[in-house]
Structures are given as C-alpha cells and as structure tokens.
Amino acid sequence: MTASTAPSPDTAATRGDALLRVTNLTKHFPIRRGLLQRTVGAVQAVDGLNFEVAKGETLSLVGESGCGKTTTGRMLTRLIEPTDGLLEFEGRDVTHISMRQLRPLRRDVQMIFQDPYGSLNPRHTVGTIVGAPFKLQNIKTEKGIKRSVQDLLELVGLSPEHYNRYPHEFSGGQRQRIGIARSLALRPKLIVADEPVSALDVSIQAQVINLLEDLQNEFDLTYVVIAHDLSVVRHMSDRVAVMYLGKLVEVAGRDELYTRPMHPYTTALMSAVPVPDTSRRTKRERIRLTGDVPSPINPPPACRFNTRCWKAQEVCRTIEPPLVELAPGHQVACHFPENPDGPAAGPVLLDTPRTRDDDATA
Amino acid sequence: MGLPTTVFAYLVKRLISAVVLLFIITAVVFAIFFLLPRLGGASADDLASRYVGKSAGAAQIHETAVRLGFTDPIWVQYGRFAKGLVAGSDYYTGAGYDHCPAPCLGYSFITQNPVLPDLLDRLPVTMSLAAGAAFLWLLGGISTGVVSALKRGSFIDRAAMTTALAGVSLPIFFTGLLSLSIFSYGLGWTAPGGSYTPFQENPLMWAYDLLLPWITLAFLYAAAYARLTRAGMLETMNEDYIRTARAKGLREHDVVVRHGLRAALTPIVTIFGLDLGLLLGGAILTETTFSLPGIGQYAVQAVANNDLPKVLGVTILGALFIVIANLVVDLLYAVVDPRVRTA
Amino acid sequence: MSQPSKPTTEASVAAQPDTSETGDRAGRRRRKSAATVNALDGIGGLGAPAPDSFLSVRDLRVHFPTDDGLVKSVDGLSFDLSRGKTLGIVGESGSGKSVTSMAIMGLHKPGTVQMTGSIRLDGQELVGSSPEAVRLLRGKKMAMIFQDPLSAMHPFYTVGHQIVEAYRMHNDVSTSVAKKHAVEMLDRVGIPQASSRVDDYPHQFSGGMRQRAMIAMALSCSPDLLIADEPTTALDVTVQAQILDLVRDLQSEFNSAVIIITHDLGVVAELSDDIMVMYAGRAVEYAAAEEVFERPKHPYTWGLLSSMPRLDRARIDRLRPIPGAPPSLINVPSGCPFHPRCAYADRTGGLSQSQRPPLEEKAPGHYAACHLTPEQRTAIWETDIKPTL
Known part of the structure; x- marks a missing residue:
C-alpha cells in the first residue's frame, strides 16, 4: 500500500500545523422564481465561517438541522464550490480549483456519509466499491488491488472473504465499515465524516466510534466530524464548533466547551439532551427553547439566535456579535455570554467532579 | 382555500407558456409541411402539382404555384399562414376568391372550402x-x-x-x-x-x-x-x-x-x-x-x-x-x- | 407486577387462543380461558395481571411467515401498564418493539401475521377479536403517534381536516363542532394561532409543529392509552425536549397510560415509570425505571449502558461496545438469544447456550431473563460494569 503523496515543503513552515483553514467561508443557494427564473433570494446555508483544523485533531461541527453543518462538510471536500471565502488545504488555496486540479485533493480528503444504505452502489461488490478509488486515481499498489482491498477490509474489522459480496448482504454497521474502508483506500490526510454513526443502533455505534479512533491513531488521520448528537461529539472530538443558522456561535476545546459553555445556544443544546439517569428528571434545571429554528432564507437580523434567546436585548437585534476569544482557545459570538467567569457552578451538565476526567484513562 | 396570489401567478405563467408553445408548434408544423419538402429537393412547381390534379400542364402548374405563393420566400409564406390563423385570409380558387375566416387552419383546394x-x-x-x-x-x-x-x-x-x-x-x-x-x-x-x-x-x-x-x-x-x-x-x-x-x-x-x-x-x-x-x-x-x-x-x-x-x-x-x-x-x-x- | 412468580417453561404455555374465531362471543369465551391460564400461573414469567392494570399483555407472539422462514418478531412478551403510568420499551432495530405496538393497535395486516397470546385493554381481549371491534377502539380508546410526522400525515389534507376526521369517526358531531375541537386541541399542544393554522397543510408546518399536530390528533378523542413510537427521533434535540415535556404534561392532564418506544435510553429515562428492554423479540429486563438505570440486571442492559457516550458522566477514553450484531429473527440463537454476544455466557455452565432463560423476578418487581446467579450478577455489576459507567 503505497499511496502517499509528498506534502508540499512550504506548508508546515509557513502555516504552522493547520491542515485545513477556512476564512469567511460562505455558501448561498440562490432561489429562482418566476418566468425568467430571476434570483429572488438566497438560502444562506453557510455564512462567513472562520476556523482551522490542526493535523491529527478531531474537530466536530455540531448543530441542529438547517445550521449548515452538512453544507460546510461538502465544501471542505469540495463536493460543492463555496460562494465566497477562502478554503486552504495544506496552505494551498483550493476554493475554486477545477475538476482536474481537484484530483490530488480527492486523494487527500475523503468523506464518510451518514447513510450506509444509500452511499454504496447495490450492484457493485464490496471489492469493486472499496477498490474504486485505486482505479479512479490510476494507482498501482504493490500487492495488487485485490490484496490491498482485502487488507483494508481486515483493517476495518471485516473478513477478506467479503470481497465478492454485495452491500445488501451486510448489516448497517458492516456497511458503514465498508464506507470507511473505501475512504481509507488512498491513505487520506483528512476525513470528513457526516453523521457517521447516527443511523446505527446504539450497540453498533460504539463499535464504529472505536474503529474511527483506532484508525486515527494508526494513520495519523485528521477528522472533521459533523454530528447532531452532543454525547457522541464530546466523545469523539478534541475541539468542537457549534453552528446555528449558518454561523459559528462557539468554538472551543472539548473539555472547555462541555464544562463552560458560553453561548446561550450551546447551553440550551446541552440542557436539552436527555440523559439515561432517572434521578435527573427532578433535579435538573432545564433550559427550554421555544419554537423551531428559523428559516435560513430570512434569518433574523444581527445575532441569528435572538428570536429564541432568553437573554436577548435590543443590541442582539441590531449588532451582530463577532466571534471573539473570551478565554484561551475559546471563541464565542455573543453579547451576553454565559459562564463568563469560569466553569459552570450549577448542575447543568456534569455533576461528577471534573477531576475524574483525568482519572478515567485506563 | 381561496385563490391566493401564488395560484394566480402560477395560472398566468402557465397560460403565457401555453401561448408561446402554440406559436412554436405552428412554426414547426409549417416547417414540416412546407419547408421540409423544399429542402428535400421539391420545387415550388412540384408542390403546386399536388393542388391541380394530374392532368394539368407545366404552365398551369407554374401559374398555380405563383398564385398559391409557393414561389415567395419561405418567411413570407409563414407570415401569410400565421396571418390566416389570426385574421383569416382569402384564397383564389380559380373562379374567384373564397374567404377563410380567422382562425383559418387552411383551405382545401381539392374540395374548395376552408378546413376548420x-x-x-x-x-x-x-x-x-x-x-x-x-x-x-x-x-x-x-x-x-x-x-x-x-x-x-x-x-x-x-x-x-x-x-x-x-x-x-x-x-x-x-x-x-x-x-x-x-x-x-x-x-x-x-x-x-x-x-x-x-x-x-x-x-x-x-x-x-x-x-x-x-x-x-x-x-x-x-x-x-x-x-x-x-x-x-x-x-x-x-x-x-x-x-x-x-x-x-x-x-x-x-x-x-x-x-x-x-x-x-x-x-x-x-x-x-x-x-x-x-x-x-x-x-x-x-x-x-x-x-x-x-x-x-x-x-x-x-x-x-x-x-x-x-x-x-x-x-x-x-x-x-x-x-x-x-x-x-x-x-x-x-x-x-x-x-x-x-x- | 410485584407478585412473585414461579419459574416457568415453554411447556406451561398451553391453550393458545384460537385466532380463527372471531366475533364478540368468541372473544368472551377466550377471556374466560385466558383467566384460567392465568390462574395456572406464569405466562412469560409474570403472574396474573395486577388489579389496577389497564393494559395486560401475556405471552404475546407475533410471527410473520416469509419465503425465508418464520420471522419471530415478538416471541413471548408479557407486561402490565396502569392508567397514568408510562412504560418505556427500549431496544435496537429488530428487537420487536414496534411490532409489539402495532400488535396492540391491531395494525398488522390480517393474513400476513400469526398472533397468539393475550392483549387485554381495560378488560377486553384484543387478540382474536374481530377486526371491526379493534378498529372501533383505535383512535378512541388507544391512539398512536409515529416517528416521522411529515410522512405520517396525509399531504393532501389540511391538518384540521385530519383531526376532524379522527374526532368525527368516534363522536357524532357536526363538522363545525369537530373543527372547533380541532382548534382547541391544536391550541392545547402549543400551536400558536391555532384558529388559522388549522387550515394549513402538513408541509406548511415545521417538524416540531407537525409532531405537536400529530399529538393533537392522537389525543382528540381522549384515548386511555397513547403509544408513541420513536416520537422524537426525527426531531432536533431542542425540539425533542419540547415534545417530551408536552407528552409528560398531557399525560398528567388526561391520566392516560403511555407506552413510549425508543432506542434512546435518555428519552425513556425522561418519561418512563417502568422500562422494558427488548432483545430479539423478548423482554430481557423489565422493572421500574430507577431500577433499570441504578441496578440493571441483564448483561444486554449493561452493554447498552456501557456502549453509549454520556453527557452526564465524565468522558471515558474508550467506549465498550457490545460485540457482534443483533441476531436473525428466523434463526434465533438457542438458549438465551443474547448468549453469542454476551461476555458472561460462559459462566452459566452451558445453560445460556441450551435453555431459554425465563423472565424471572430477580428482586422485588425487577424482572430479568438471565441464567447468571444472583452472586455472579452482583459481582459483575459491582466490579466490572458500574465503576466504568
């Protein structure tokens, strides 16, 4: 398996260790109406994101439906082209590069999809599916493609004998493993995983999460995980970026975010997660948001969360809060952040002492 | 349910596109019947021969071709045809003019009457x-x-x-x-x-x-x-x-x-x-x-x-x-x- | 539900009601025979229904004949539910939880399904009674809400029309009276401007609003039993919280019995009084909610709890998944169906591989189907499981 490309020499030096950097990344889908198909508006799916992904880390994008996390993921892999902004991979501007220039990028950046049923061609054998990247990129492997594919199948916990089987012969969890094997074929540097476990049963979820962690350690992979499940996100991520209606509202390290959420939306999200503990039913102080997420066609002015926020004041409706660093490595876009002076005192999230975090490494 | 403005706009849009479509259809139909034979090598006289019967002589055929306008440029012919649809037109039958009122879908020279x-x-x-x-x-x-x-x-x-x-x-x-x-x-x-x-x-x-x-x-x-x-x-x-x-x-x-x-x-x-x-x-x-x-x-x-x-x-x-x-x-x-x- | 019960075997389940009989007379006869069986004790490990029990399911079996073999989707299930109480049924896909709810509602297509055992709703036997008799209970005495409210509502009819249709089916009132009731119900479930939104179509509602409208429709005839099948799975987490609150509030208002079916242990913890964990068409654990979360007794429940990342605990470095995948329902493993995936099955001296464990009362009111001895169970829970959760 020799499918590694030489990294351009200048990147590491000039860009620090950021593998991926997005600046003002924006995607507006035009809405066309009428006889002449005039553009009458735009779905502001993603609006001005700034973040970096360091080599070897896992960054999660988390948010509810319509927050733009999936669109962001598709832009990162250049499945769709950004409307505006800059997308740099290893220091190279890949925002608008052509299909032909994309080829090497496709090798370095791979995607895992949510639906293990829809993303595998039912007429192709597992061998064909997992081997397709080699053929598409015209790569000859040392041991031949079949052997390489079988190695990949073993790597993700499937049997090499599954080579000639079809996707419908597998369970959901196994299908997701096939998708992971395919994404690993070309030894990518970055994997964008869009809801990788949300379609799986609880007991299978854990298997796939562990597999992704093992592969990350073994191949020094960088992950961008797109998910809505805050518990899964906490488990998998090093850093977490919370999105709401196309904007980043909070970016922080995992432990920092989960012990000291500063954006009211983040607090509300965490408070809404049902936990498997009956004693919390009475004890827990809940924050209940009213209504649904507004439409991204006409997002609320200034702070987009102001229509559902219990802290909103006039300034929230007139001036958009910038995403600023309020604590080391902790960026928040809010005029009235929660927990400004340190971790949450109340039992909103964790009632176990935080020190156990360090003890639990066994 | 009522009739909201969106439904009205939808209705108008569909009506306009129907009219446009009809116009295109007449052009295509005309092209099939009059342009294609010419492109296929048939002369104006060949077309006219279909209207006068087999016994007619060459001169008579040519006269008919001129009378029916087959010698005119093709766009003039379509213009006449389109005018007939909208305003009606008069056809010379040999014995005189016969009026084909609008919308004139054509005039049969064989039975000597408008088609509609x-x-x-x-x-x-x-x-x-x-x-x-x-x-x-x-x-x-x-x-x-x-x-x-x-x-x-x-x-x-x-x-x-x-x-x-x-x-x-x-x-x-x-x-x-x-x-x-x-x-x-x-x-x-x-x-x-x-x-x-x-x-x-x-x-x-x-x-x-x-x-x-x-x-x-x-x-x-x-x-x-x-x-x-x-x-x-x-x-x-x-x-x-x-x-x-x-x-x-x-x-x-x-x-x-x-x-x-x-x-x-x-x-x-x-x-x-x-x-x-x-x-x-x-x-x-x-x-x-x-x-x-x-x-x-x-x-x-x-x-x-x-x-x-x-x-x-x-x-x-x-x-x-x-x-x-x-x-x-x-x-x-x-x-x-x-x-x-x-x- | 707290009666002690003797160990039971498959053989004691005699006298299956004859499903070919229909009609009220047959139903009455069957009720008598069901009572006889209950007196003989121990169908599926539970005794006779508790006197306050509103819904009693005993030894329910729902089998589907297919070309590949008999799919035993539900295979010997028993539970009780009282008015005002909530039962959470937890399980993975294929565990039989949805098939159970459809069986209670009588929604399985006749002719495609073999259903035996007993489902008694307010004293009335449903298994084997005429489809017409069960239909008249649907929507009136028992109602159901579904996972995806967009596909569960008819796209061509207004929300109001669909509620009116449900209400008028069981109440002899005029359309205008029914519509007034629909507006009241929509208002009650928290839909703003209900009197104008009642004429909207489902696609004009947001996801959360649609689920509220579904709940309004289900509750329009004040049913005594509400079954919610994955009611929040298709919703965002902030909206899910609203819907769970709503269900809780409405339940205390209507004093209905609620069954909530989900794969999410967090959701059942929020709502349930009792929890039943299902695996391969059977109940493996059945107890009060606190018991299931504080002192779970079945290795499958342990596995579920260990494999999920939890927000309410310190982050652990590595999840502990249950190995393997759920079994085929055509060739269910011998003995305990969970034994191929169970880390402790080899400690039962071969019992797990050869004998199906009955659902037994392992502690007062706490039922589990497992061959481990109490000592083994306590030791494993205290040392292996509990500290790592």
Whole structure:
C-alpha cells in the first residue's frame, strides 16, 4: 500500500500545523422564481465561517438541522464550490480549483456519509466499491488491488472473504465499515465524516466510534466530524464548533466547551439532551427553547439566535456579535455570554467532579 | 382555500407558456409541411402539382404555384399562414376568391372550402367517442387497479393483470373487428358501425351507435390505467399516512378511498389529461375501424387524397388540444396537490 | 407486577387462543380461558395481571411467515401498564418493539401475521377479536403517534381536516363542532394561532409543529392509552425536549397510560415509570425505571449502558461496545438469544447456550431473563460494569 503523496515543503513552515483553514467561508443557494427564473433570494446555508483544523485533531461541527453543518462538510471536500471565502488545504488555496486540479485533493480528503444504505452502489461488490478509488486515481499498489482491498477490509474489522459480496448482504454497521474502508483506500490526510454513526443502533455505534479512533491513531488521520448528537461529539472530538443558522456561535476545546459553555445556544443544546439517569428528571434545571429554528432564507437580523434567546436585548437585534476569544482557545459570538467567569457552578451538565476526567484513562 | 396570489401567478405563467408553445408548434408544423419538402429537393412547381390534379400542364402548374405563393420566400409564406390563423385570409380558387375566416387552419383546394368548418362538423363525433370511452376506462381501469392492489397476488389480481396485459398488447383494429363480428354481426346487440346520431337528436341512438367503439377504445386504455392504478395503490398503501389513517380507527373503505386512492390518483390525472388531449385530435384507428365520421377518419381521407391543407389543419387542431390538456393538467395538479399550490 | 412468580417453561404455555374465531362471543369465551391460564400461573414469567392494570399483555407472539422462514418478531412478551403510568420499551432495530405496538393497535395486516397470546385493554381481549371491534377502539380508546410526522400525515389534507376526521369517526358531531375541537386541541399542544393554522397543510408546518399536530390528533378523542413510537427521533434535540415535556404534561392532564418506544435510553429515562428492554423479540429486563438505570440486571442492559457516550458522566477514553450484531429473527440463537454476544455466557455452565432463560423476578418487581446467579450478577455489576459507567 503505497499511496502517499509528498506534502508540499512550504506548508508546515509557513502555516504552522493547520491542515485545513477556512476564512469567511460562505455558501448561498440562490432561489429562482418566476418566468425568467430571476434570483429572488438566497438560502444562506453557510455564512462567513472562520476556523482551522490542526493535523491529527478531531474537530466536530455540531448543530441542529438547517445550521449548515452538512453544507460546510461538502465544501471542505469540495463536493460543492463555496460562494465566497477562502478554503486552504495544506496552505494551498483550493476554493475554486477545477475538476482536474481537484484530483490530488480527492486523494487527500475523503468523506464518510451518514447513510450506509444509500452511499454504496447495490450492484457493485464490496471489492469493486472499496477498490474504486485505486482505479479512479490510476494507482498501482504493490500487492495488487485485490490484496490491498482485502487488507483494508481486515483493517476495518471485516473478513477478506467479503470481497465478492454485495452491500445488501451486510448489516448497517458492516456497511458503514465498508464506507470507511473505501475512504481509507488512498491513505487520506483528512476525513470528513457526516453523521457517521447516527443511523446505527446504539450497540453498533460504539463499535464504529472505536474503529474511527483506532484508525486515527494508526494513520495519523485528521477528522472533521459533523454530528447532531452532543454525547457522541464530546466523545469523539478534541475541539468542537457549534453552528446555528449558518454561523459559528462557539468554538472551543472539548473539555472547555462541555464544562463552560458560553453561548446561550450551546447551553440550551446541552440542557436539552436527555440523559439515561432517572434521578435527573427532578433535579435538573432545564433550559427550554421555544419554537423551531428559523428559516435560513430570512434569518433574523444581527445575532441569528435572538428570536429564541432568553437573554436577548435590543443590541442582539441590531449588532451582530463577532466571534471573539473570551478565554484561551475559546471563541464565542455573543453579547451576553454565559459562564463568563469560569466553569459552570450549577448542575447543568456534569455533576461528577471534573477531576475524574483525568482519572478515567485506563 | 381561496385563490391566493401564488395560484394566480402560477395560472398566468402557465397560460403565457401555453401561448408561446402554440406559436412554436405552428412554426414547426409549417416547417414540416412546407419547408421540409423544399429542402428535400421539391420545387415550388412540384408542390403546386399536388393542388391541380394530374392532368394539368407545366404552365398551369407554374401559374398555380405563383398564385398559391409557393414561389415567395419561405418567411413570407409563414407570415401569410400565421396571418390566416389570426385574421383569416382569402384564397383564389380559380373562379374567384373564397374567404377563410380567422382562425383559418387552411383551405382545401381539392374540395374548395376552408378546413376548420369541416373539423368543427366532425368534432362532436370524436368528442363523443373520447368522452364516453374515457368515462368507461376510468371507471374500469381504476376500480380494477384498486381491487388488484388490495388483493395482491390473489386469483383476481392475476386474472385482471393478464387481461390488462392483453388489453395493452392487442391492436384496436383487432379487438374492434372481433367485437364487431361477434356483437354486431353475430349477436346483433350493437350498431354495425358507420353511423353516428348526434346526442341532441336522440341520446339513446347516440349511445347505441357509439357503444361498441367506446368499449373497444376503453378496453385498450383501461388496461393501461389498471396497471398504473395498481402500481400507485401498492405504493401509497405502504405510506406512513395510511397507517395513521388506520390508527385513527377509520373504516377500511375510507382508508383505501380517501387516503390511499386520493394520493395514488395524482399521477393518473396527468396521464389522463394527455391521453384525452391526444384522443380529441382524432382516434384514427377506432374511427376507421368503426367507420365513424370523426376527425381521425377525416385525417385518413385527407392523407389518402394528398390534401395537404386538411392534414395540416388536423395537425394544428390536435396540437391545440394537447396544449390545452397540458394546461388543464397543470392547473388540476395545483388543485389536487396542495404542495404545488402553496410552495 | 410485584407478585412473585414461579419459574416457568415453554411447556406451561398451553391453550393458545384460537385466532380463527372471531366475533364478540368468541372473544368472551377466550377471556374466560385466558383467566384460567392465568390462574395456572406464569405466562412469560409474570403472574396474573395486577388489579389496577389497564393494559395486560401475556405471552404475546407475533410471527410473520416469509419465503425465508418464520420471522419471530415478538416471541413471548408479557407486561402490565396502569392508567397514568408510562412504560418505556427500549431496544435496537429488530428487537420487536414496534411490532409489539402495532400488535396492540391491531395494525398488522390480517393474513400476513400469526398472533397468539393475550392483549387485554381495560378488560377486553384484543387478540382474536374481530377486526371491526379493534378498529372501533383505535383512535378512541388507544391512539398512536409515529416517528416521522411529515410522512405520517396525509399531504393532501389540511391538518384540521385530519383531526376532524379522527374526532368525527368516534363522536357524532357536526363538522363545525369537530373543527372547533380541532382548534382547541391544536391550541392545547402549543400551536400558536391555532384558529388559522388549522387550515394549513402538513408541509406548511415545521417538524416540531407537525409532531405537536400529530399529538393533537392522537389525543382528540381522549384515548386511555397513547403509544408513541420513536416520537422524537426525527426531531432536533431542542425540539425533542419540547415534545417530551408536552407528552409528560398531557399525560398528567388526561391520566392516560403511555407506552413510549425508543432506542434512546435518555428519552425513556425522561418519561418512563417502568422500562422494558427488548432483545430479539423478548423482554430481557423489565422493572421500574430507577431500577433499570441504578441496578440493571441483564448483561444486554449493561452493554447498552456501557456502549453509549454520556453527557452526564465524565468522558471515558474508550467506549465498550457490545460485540457482534443483533441476531436473525428466523434463526434465533438457542438458549438465551443474547448468549453469542454476551461476555458472561460462559459462566452459566452451558445453560445460556441450551435453555431459554425465563423472565424471572430477580428482586422485588425487577424482572430479568438471565441464567447468571444472583452472586455472579452482583459481582459483575459491582466490579466490572458500574465503576466504568
């Protein structure tokens, strides 16, 4: 398996260790109406994101439906082209590069999809599916493609004998493993995983999460995980970026975010997660948001969360809060952040002492 | 429900595009009848020879070609044709000018009369045929389809689907002649064909004359509609909202008709509109088989007589019906599916 | 539900009601025979229904004959539910939880399913009674809400029409009275401007609003039993919280019995009084909610708890998944169906491989189907499982 490309020499030096950097990344889908198909508006799916992904880390994008996390993921892999902004991979501007220039990028950046049923061609054998990247990129492997594919199948916990089987012969969890094997074929540097476990049963979820962690350690992979499940996100991520209606509202390290959420939306999200503990039913102080997420066609002015926020004041409706660093490595876009002076005192999230975090490494 | 502005805008939009479409169709039809022969090497005189009969001499033919305007540039010819559609035009018949009032679909030099009145004479026959058959095939096709879907895999289902397969496979002149020989000539139950009594004169005779053509034509279409309905019902009866309807405790009949069939019928509305539009342009095979004096028969005779203006007239009328049917289907869709109306 | 019960075997389940009989008379006869069986004790490990039990399911079996074999989707299930109480049924896909709810509602297509055992709703036997009799209970005495409210509502009818349809089916009132009731119900479930939104179509509602409308429809005839099948799975987490609150509030208002079916242990913890964990068509654990979360007794429940990342605990470095995948329902493993995936099955001296463990009362009111001895169970829970959660 020799499918590694030489990294351009200048990147590491000039860009620090950021593998991926997005600046003002924006995607507006035009809405066309009428006889002449005039553009009458735009779905502001993603609006001005700034973040970096360091080599070897896992960054999660988390948010509810319509927050733009999936669109962001598709832009990162250049499945769709950004409307505006800059997308740099290893220091190279890949925002608008052509299909032909994309080829090497496709090798370095791979995607895992949510639906293990829809993303595998039912007429192709597992061998064909997992081997397709080699053929598409015209790569000859040392041991031949079949052997390489079988190695990949073993790597993700499937049997090499599954080579000639079809996707419908597998369970959901196994299908997701096939998708992971395919994404690993070309030894990518970055994997964008869009809801990788949300379609799986609880007991299978854990298997796939562990597999992704093992592969990350073994191949020094960088992950961008797109998910809505805050518990899964906490488990998998090093850093977490919370999105709401196309904007980043909070970016922080995992432990920092989960012990000291500063954006009211983040607090509300965490408070809404049902936990498997009956004693919390009475004890827990809940924050209940009213209504649904507004439409991204006409997002609320200034702070987009102001229509559902219990802290909103006039300034929230007139001036958009910038995403600023309020604590080391902790960026928040809010005029009235929660927990400004340190971790949450109340039992909103964790009632176990935080020190156990360090003890639990066994 | 009312009529919100979105529906009005939708209506206007569809109307405008229908007019544009009609204009394009006339241009294409004109090109087929007048431009293509010229491109194919036929001279203006060759075209004119079709209008004067075989005995005419070369000079007479050329004179006719000039008189009919075949020597003019092609856009002038189309302009004249289009003007006729909108304002009417006068045709020189040799003995004098004959006026063809707007909308002039053409003027036959062989029978020396405008085409449109002929078509209007025959339209009631074709309409009666189409309407009666449509009623029968909707009734037969949809009910067969529903029963087949509900009794999927049963004897009834298999028998119905085999019959339906025969229906779509057998040509109409076969089923038509077969039923004529059995029911009309053999048993004497139905009219022997060739006669048509207008509805306003004697409704019973009207139905008597048309019964066999109706059934024959309906059989063909009912077969297709049964298959469509069955497929649609099988799909919708598996939808979540059917389970909801049952969970509410509705009677099975209401679940099937009000919830299942209602949704399954939507695609059928589309196809029905287009089928009906197509039929109104002339049910050529059925009218020929049963010798009904409808538009289809008229077209066949015009082709046999090489009477180009008549063929052109029928073609444009047929196109008009299809465009109208399309329009009606689009509007009907907005009525049937609220998601179209309010999106 | 707290009666002690003797160990039971498959053989004691005699006298299956004859499903070919229909009609009220047959139903009455069957009720008597069911009572006889209950007196003989121990169908599926539970005793006779508790006197306050509103819904009693005993030894329910729902089998589907297919070309590949008999799919035993539900295979010997028993539980009780009282008015005003909530039962959470937890399980993975294929565990039989949805099939159970459809069986209670009588929504399985006749002819495609073999259903035996007993479902008694307010004293009335549902298994084997006429489809018409069960239909009249649906929507009136028992109602159901579904996972995806968009596909569960008819796209061509207004929300109001669909509620009116449900209400008028069981109440002899005029359309205008029914519509007034629909507006009241929509208002009650928290839909703003209910009197105008009642004429909207489902696609004009947001996801959360649609689920509220579904709840309004289900509750329009004040049913005594509400079954919610994955009611929040298709919703965002902030909206899910609203819907769970709503269900809780409405339950205390209507004093209905609620069954909530979900794969999410967090959701059942929020709502349930009792929890039943299902695996391969059977109940493996059945107890009060606190018991299931504080002192779970079945290795499958342990596995579920260990494999999920939890927000309410310190982050652990590595999840502990249950190995393997759920079994085929055609060839259910011998003995305990969980034994191929169970880390402790080899400690039962071969019992797990050969004998199906009955659902037994392992502690007062706490039932589990497992061959481990109490000592083994306590030791494993205290040392292996509890500290790592």
